[in-house]
Amino acid sequence: MLPDLERLIRLQELETAVDRARLAIEAFPAQRAALAARLGEHAGRLEAAEGRLAEHRAARRNLEKDVAAVQSRLTRFKDQLMAVKTNKEYHAVQSEIAGANAEIQRLEDRILEGMLEADELSADIDRLRTTLAEEETVVGEEQRRLEQDRDRSRGRVDSYAGDRAALVADLPPALLDTFDILIRGRRGIAVGAVHDGRCGSCQVRLRPQLYNDVRLNQRLIQCESCRRILYYPIEADASPRPS
Ligand SMILES: [Zn+2]
Incomplete structure (x- = not known):
């Protein structure tokens, strides 16, 4: 990641x-x-x-x-x-x-x-x-x-x-600004997981290519609808899904 x-x-x-x-x-x-x-x-x-x-x-x-x-x-x-x-x-x-x-x-x-x-x-x-x-x-x-x-x-x-200072020390300031603006404007959620091809926060379906990119967790990608930063939950993927 x-x-x-x-x-x-x-x-x-x-x-x-x-x-x-x-x-x-x-x-x-x-x-x-x-x-x-x-x-x-x-x-x-x-x-x-x-x-x-x-x-x-x-x-x-x-x-x-x-x-x-x-x-x-x-x-x-x-x-x-x-x-x-x-x-x-x-x-x-x-x-x-x-x-x-x-x-x-x-x-x-x-x-x-x-x-x-x-x-x-x-x-x-x-x-x-x-x-x-x-x-x-x-x-x-x-x-x-x-x-x-x-x-x-x-x-x-x-x-x-103190916890926040330690976490943000290595973050680029512009990225932290984006995070802070989102968290204030998006009811406390700036970073959200994707689920079943959708943004888990606003439920909008992602374009297939965008979803594939998010699944890699290698780029910072924002939801095209709510602008939240998206990631693919790795631990959830590792455990067997209930059928
Ligand atoms: Zn969204």
Whole structure:
């Protein structure tokens, strides 16, 4: 391969890698926020379930207070029963006692019902706690991976100027100018491979003679449509093509 063409390909690879690194750095805050939101969602579910359990416990304490109030009424009725003088009064107090007993039964049924629901809620809370702990591990790992990616990307951007200087040292200045103009005007791609007789960047079919020349990788040839510098990918040719 023509040495200048090889340098241009390496320069293009550097530009592409740095572009990708800049995008990764830009995307990092949003990705980190998405991870935090994912964790927050699980924590919110757990908090809501704990809130429901606390409500249940408060409701149960109120029902127990109600039972105590009815029981003290019942005690008073039983005392009254000793003091009644007429049959009519006796029956009236008896009916109050029956009413109070029925109310206690009803309140105790509700307490029992609430306890069963609280058991289910407690089991839910245990499950949610386990899930949250697992998510914390997964999200923590994901966050570390993101940070490592970002640090690698920063390193790539930081070393860009030096890497580029080393690559362009031996390039003729006019060629470097062409490269820089193309990369600015052609969405970051100044040097592109040909595929199946076409420019891989703009997809225009090359004239057969031009394609044959490109395949040799011995001359600097620009696409007649997009002006990008073309090369024939040697490694792709060496490996067997999928049929
Ligand atoms: Zn083209």
